[in-house]
Amino acid sequence: MALDSKVPKGPIKDKWTDYKNKIDLVNPANKRHIDVIVVGTGLAGGSAAATLAELGYNVKAFAYQDSPRRAHSIAAQGGINAAKNYQGDGDSTYRLFYDTVKGGDYRSREANVYRLAEVSANIIDQCVAQGVPFARDYGGLLDNRSFGGVLVSRTFYAKGQTGQQLLLGAYSAMNRQIARGKIEMFNRHEMLDVVIVDGKARGIIARNLITGEIERHSAHAVVVGSGGYGNVYFLSTNAMGSNATAAWKIHKKGAYFANPCYTQIHPTCIPRSGDYQSKLTLMSESLRNDGRIWVPKNMEDVMAIREGRKQPTDLSEDERDYYLERRYPAFGNLVPRDVASRAAKERCDAGYGVNATGEAVYLDFASAFDRYGREQAKIHNIKNPTAEKIYELGQAIVEAKYGNLFQMYEKIVDQNPYKTPMMIYPAVHYTMGGVWVDYNLMTTIPGCYCIGEANFSDHGANRLGASALMQGLADGYFVLPYTIGDYLSDDIRTGKIPTDSKEFDAAEKEVTERINFFVNNKGTKSVDYFHKKLGKVMWDKAGMSRNAEGLTEAMAEIKAIREEFWKEVSVPGTAAEMNPELEKAGRVADFLELGELFAKDALVRAESCGGHFREESAELDGPQKGEAKRNDTDFAFVSAWEYKGEPADAVLHKEELEFKDIELKQRSYK
Amino acid sequence: MNLTLKIWRQKDSQAKGQMVDYKVTEISEHMSFLEMMDVLNEQLVNSGEEPVAFDHDCREGICGMCSMYINGEAHGPDRGITTCQLHMRMFNDGDTITIEPFRAAAFPVIKDLVVDRMSFERIQQAGGYISVNTSGNTQDANSIPISKHAADEAMDAATCIGCGACVASCKNSSAMLFVGAKVSQYALLPQGQVEAADRVKNMVAQMDLEGFGNCTNTGACEVECPKGISLENIARMNREYLSTTLKG
Incomplete structure (x- = not known):
C-alpha cells in the first residue's frame, strides 16, 4: 500500500482553513447516532473526548487509572507554547512553525507543523475560558517564559505544574459531558485489542481491571491517545503504568508504526542511585535558565569527589569544565535537549562523572545566587553587602522561581541544592515516533485515529520544550474533531455496530487466550525481570548514541529475551480479579516486540538526526567536529513500518518529506 | 535496613x-x-x-x-x-x-491497599467545571485581566491532586478540603462567576450524598495534604454556600 499523507493542496498558510471549509460535516441530529471510542484520557484523549461529546457524538472513553485526571500528562512541568506574541518580541505563527521544524531536525511533515502553530493561540484562549490558572503579571495579563532552542518568550505556564492544570481543564470539560451522559467513562479499563469489521475499525476489546472481565465495545470510529512508549527502556520519566499496548495492538492489526527510533533523552533528570530504582524523575528544563552545567577538569578531583575527600564547592572556577559553555558559546546551557544530553554522556564516558555510578554531572546555581543577590542589593539600596547577604538575597529569588523543584530534589537525593550543586543525568522522557497518521490523524486502518504522543506527527526527530502539551491539545481540541467528521459523514445510516459478530468473537478469543496463557504459565521469573533486562539492552545499545554493530546485537538480544519471556514468565493470581502483575505482563510482552522494531529502525536510519545519534554519522572536521551529521539526500523520509509477524520482518514504507517553505540547514548552536 | x-x-x-x-x-x-x-x-x-x-x-x-x-x-x-x-x-x-x-x-x-475513589469523580461531575464549548473563537485570553493575587490563589487551590488524604486523615471522613479547593479555584476567577451558585450547591449536595462526614475544623486535612491546600478554601466554600442558600 502506498502511503498517502493527504496533505491538502495550496499555500501552506491556507491549507487548514481551505480544508476545513470543504470537508463533509455531520448534521447535529445525526451525530446522536454515531459512537466514538477514545482510548486514553491525557491531554490528547481527554480534550478529544470532551470536544467530540460537545459536538454531539456518543463517546466512550477509557483510562487504566481510576480517573482521567491521573493520565501522565499531569506530570508535565514547564509549559505550553503558543504563538500569541503577547511579549511583542516578534513571534508569529510562521516563527513557531519554523522553530518546531528546525528543532525537530527537519524530520517532520511541514503541513502538520504549520497547522499546529496556527491553532496554538486558540488553545490558550480555550484553556483560560475553562479556568486554567496560568501565571500572570502584576497588570493581570498572562506571563511567558523562555525555553531551549528558541529566541522568543512564548511559553505559558502555571508554576511548575502546567501539565496538571491543562489536564484538569480537559478533565473538567470531560466531567461536564459525563454529567450530561454524552461521555460514558470507563476508568480502570485497559484496551487489549482493536476490532476490525469490513476493513474499518469498529470497536475494541477491553479488560475491566477490577473484575478481570473481558468486555466488547463497538463504535463507528476508534481514537487512540494512549501516550508514548518510553517505558520500553524500563527506566524513564514516564509513569509506571505508561505503556504502548493500545498503539502496538493497532499496529499489529494494520496501522503502520513510524520512526520508533526517535526518542527524547532529557538532559536534566535525577541520576539513578541503585538497581532497585523504579523510575527516574525529571527536573524541569527551565532550570537551565539559571543553572550552569559542569564537571571537574582534572581526573584527580573527580576521584576525590567520588571518594568523598572533596566537595564540589571546594573546586575553584578554573578547576571546573563548563562543557556546554565551552562547546556551544552561542546557546551555552540552553542548547536543545538532544545536544545537552549527548554532551553529558560524552563527559561521563570519558570518566568525568561525579557520583559513584560515574553517571552524573553538576547543575550549579552558585552564580545565579550571586547575580540575583547583587541585583537585589542594588534594588534595596544595600551598600557593600557581605557575601552572606548576597547569597541570602539571591537564594530568595531562586526559591521563588524554582522552589518546588529544589524541594523535590532534596526529598529524593537528601542533599540541599541551595548549598551544593545538583547532580543530574539524562533520562528517557518522550517518544517522537509513534503510529503513522495522515493529515487527518487517521492511521492506515480506516476509522482508526491516533493523537498526541502516541502518533508520530509533529516533532520530527527531536521535540522542543513545551511543545508536547501544545500538540496533545491541538490534536484533541482543534484538529481531530474536524477531521473525524469527514470520515463519519459516511456512517450516518450505518446504525449501531453489533458486538456479536464473528470479528468480535475472534478478537475476544485472542485476548482471552493470551491472558490465560500468562496466568497458567507458572514460569520461574517475574515480569519485571524481563522488563529490566530489555531496558538494559535498549539503554546500552539503542540509547543516546547508537552504531550498526550494537543495534544488530540489540535486535538479536531482544528476540532472545522475548523467547525466554514466553517460556519462563511467572504471573501469580488469576485472570478474574484485580491483578497488577497480569497487566504488566501484557504490556511488557508488547514492549519486547516494539523494542526490536525500534532497534531495526535505528539500524536502517544510518544518519544522525535529532535524538537519534549514529556514531558513524558525525562531522569529522571543521568547526562542527564531533557534532551529529544529518543526511538529507538519503534520509529525508518518515519510516513507516508494516507489521508482518516477527518485528525483524517488518516492511518499511517511506513517506518522502518535502520542504517547500523552509530551507534545510544544518542545526548549529555553536 | x-x-x-x-x-x-x-x-x-x-x-x-x-x-x-x-x-x-x-x-x-x-x-x-x-x-x-x-x-x-x-x-x-x-x-x-x-x-x-x-x-x-x-x-x-x-x-x-x-x-x-x-x-x-x-x-x-x-x-x-x-x-x-x-x-x-x-x-x-x-x-x-x-x-x-x-x-x-x-x-x-x-x-488490599487499593480503594475506590469514584465518589470524588461524581462530585466533580456535579459542577467542577466551567460550561464552555471548544470552538476556537472564545475571546482572547488577555481580554479579561485577572489580578496576580487572585490568579496565584486560584492556582494554589487548583494544585489539589485528588488523592483523598484529606478524607483519610479526617476523623469525620469529610471531603470539605477537596471540594473547597475546587469551588475556590472557580470562585476566585471571573470566568467561573456565572454558574458559581449552582456549582457550590450541586457539589455540596453530591458530597453529602456520597456519605462524607462533616467538617469540625480540626485541621488534620491541611496538615496531611501533600500539596498544602489551605483551610481557607473550606471557609471560602462555606461563604459561597451560605450566600447562595440565603439568596435562595
Whole structure:
C-alpha cells in the first residue's frame, strides 16, 4: 500500500482553513447516532473526548487509572507554547512553525507543523475560558517564559505544574459531558485489542481491571491517545503504568508504526542511585535558565569527589569544565535537549562523572545566587553587602522561581541544592515516533485515529520544550474533531455496530487466550525481570548514541529475551480479579516486540538526526567536529513500518518529506 | 535496613480483610517507600505468593494515585509529599511499619491497599467545571485581566491532586478540603462567576450524598495534604454556600 499523507493542496498558510471549509460535516441530529471510542484520557484523549461529546457524538472513553485526571500528562512541568506574541518580541505563527521544524531536525511533515502553530493561540484562549490558572503579571495579563532552542518568550505556564492544570481543564470539560451522559467513562479499563469489521475499525476489546472481565465495545470510529512508549527502556520519566499496548495492538492489526527510533533523552533528570530504582524523575528544563552545567577538569578531583575527600564547592572556577559553555558559546546551557544530553554522556564516558555510578554531572546555581543577590542589593539600596547577604538575597529569588523543584530534589537525593550543586543525568522522557497518521490523524486502518504522543506527527526527530502539551491539545481540541467528521459523514445510516459478530468473537478469543496463557504459565521469573533486562539492552545499545554493530546485537538480544519471556514468565493470581502483575505482563510482552522494531529502525536510519545519534554519522572536521551529521539526500523520509509477524520482518514504507517553505540547514548552536 | 511490615490484605471488596506480617531485608535508605514495596512484591512473586496490590503511577507526587495510610498517617511520616515521594531514610533499622488503605465509608476497599475513589469523580461531575464549548473563537485570553493575587490563589487551590488524604486523615471522613479547593479555584476567577451558585450547591449536595462526614475544623486535612491546600478554601466554600442558600 502506498502511503498517502493527504496533505491538502495550496499555500501552506491556507491549507487548514481551505480544508476545513470543504470537508463533509455531520448534521447535529445525526451525530446522536454515531459512537466514538477514545482510548486514553491525557491531554490528547481527554480534550478529544470532551470536544467530540460537545459536538454531539456518543463517546466512550477509557483510562487504566481510576480517573482521567491521573493520565501522565499531569506530570508535565514547564509549559505550553503558543504563538500569541503577547511579549511583542516578534513571534508569529510562521516563527513557531519554523522553530518546531528546525528543532525537530527537519524530520517532520511541514503541513502538520504549520497547522499546529496556527491553532496554538486558540488553545490558550480555550484553556483560560475553562479556568486554567496560568501565571500572570502584576497588570493581570498572562506571563511567558523562555525555553531551549528558541529566541522568543512564548511559553505559558502555571508554576511548575502546567501539565496538571491543562489536564484538569480537559478533565473538567470531560466531567461536564459525563454529567450530561454524552461521555460514558470507563476508568480502570485497559484496551487489549482493536476490532476490525469490513476493513474499518469498529470497536475494541477491553479488560475491566477490577473484575478481570473481558468486555466488547463497538463504535463507528476508534481514537487512540494512549501516550508514548518510553517505558520500553524500563527506566524513564514516564509513569509506571505508561505503556504502548493500545498503539502496538493497532499496529499489529494494520496501522503502520513510524520512526520508533526517535526518542527524547532529557538532559536534566535525577541520576539513578541503585538497581532497585523504579523510575527516574525529571527536573524541569527551565532550570537551565539559571543553572550552569559542569564537571571537574582534572581526573584527580573527580576521584576525590567520588571518594568523598572533596566537595564540589571546594573546586575553584578554573578547576571546573563548563562543557556546554565551552562547546556551544552561542546557546551555552540552553542548547536543545538532544545536544545537552549527548554532551553529558560524552563527559561521563570519558570518566568525568561525579557520583559513584560515574553517571552524573553538576547543575550549579552558585552564580545565579550571586547575580540575583547583587541585583537585589542594588534594588534595596544595600551598600557593600557581605557575601552572606548576597547569597541570602539571591537564594530568595531562586526559591521563588524554582522552589518546588529544589524541594523535590532534596526529598529524593537528601542533599540541599541551595548549598551544593545538583547532580543530574539524562533520562528517557518522550517518544517522537509513534503510529503513522495522515493529515487527518487517521492511521492506515480506516476509522482508526491516533493523537498526541502516541502518533508520530509533529516533532520530527527531536521535540522542543513545551511543545508536547501544545500538540496533545491541538490534536484533541482543534484538529481531530474536524477531521473525524469527514470520515463519519459516511456512517450516518450505518446504525449501531453489533458486538456479536464473528470479528468480535475472534478478537475476544485472542485476548482471552493470551491472558490465560500468562496466568497458567507458572514460569520461574517475574515480569519485571524481563522488563529490566530489555531496558538494559535498549539503554546500552539503542540509547543516546547508537552504531550498526550494537543495534544488530540489540535486535538479536531482544528476540532472545522475548523467547525466554514466553517460556519462563511467572504471573501469580488469576485472570478474574484485580491483578497488577497480569497487566504488566501484557504490556511488557508488547514492549519486547516494539523494542526490536525500534532497534531495526535505528539500524536502517544510518544518519544522525535529532535524538537519534549514529556514531558513524558525525562531522569529522571543521568547526562542527564531533557534532551529529544529518543526511538529507538519503534520509529525508518518515519510516513507516508494516507489521508482518516477527518485528525483524517488518516492511518499511517511506513517506518522502518535502520542504517547500523552509530551507534545510544544518542545526548549529555553536 | 531490615523491617517488619504489617500490611492490610483483602482479596476483594466483599472479602473480610486482615493485617499480615512480612519481613523485608537489605532495604537501602535511598529507596522510595514504593520501591521498598516493589522489593516485597518481587519477593512474593518469586515465592509464588500474590503480591500486595497498591495504587501508584507517576511516582513523582502529582498524579494522586498512591494512597497508603502508613503508621497512622496518610502518605506517611513526612510533610508536603505523597507516598511515592516518601523515602526509607525516614525509617530506622528494625522498625515495624503498619500499612493500611485510606479508610472512609465513601472510599470502599477494592483490594488490599487499593480503594475506590469514584465518589470524588461524581462530585466533580456535579459542577467542577466551567460550561464552555471548544470552538476556537472564545475571546482572547488577555481580554479579561485577572489580578496576580487572585490568579496565584486560584492556582494554589487548583494544585489539589485528588488523592483523598484529606478524607483519610479526617476523623469525620469529610471531603470539605477537596471540594473547597475546587469551588475556590472557580470562585476566585471571573470566568467561573456565572454558574458559581449552582456549582457550590450541586457539589455540596453530591458530597453529602456520597456519605462524607462533616467538617469540625480540626485541621488534620491541611496538615496531611501533600500539596498544602489551605483551610481557607473550606471557609471560602462555606461563604459561597451560605450566600447562595440565603439568596435562595
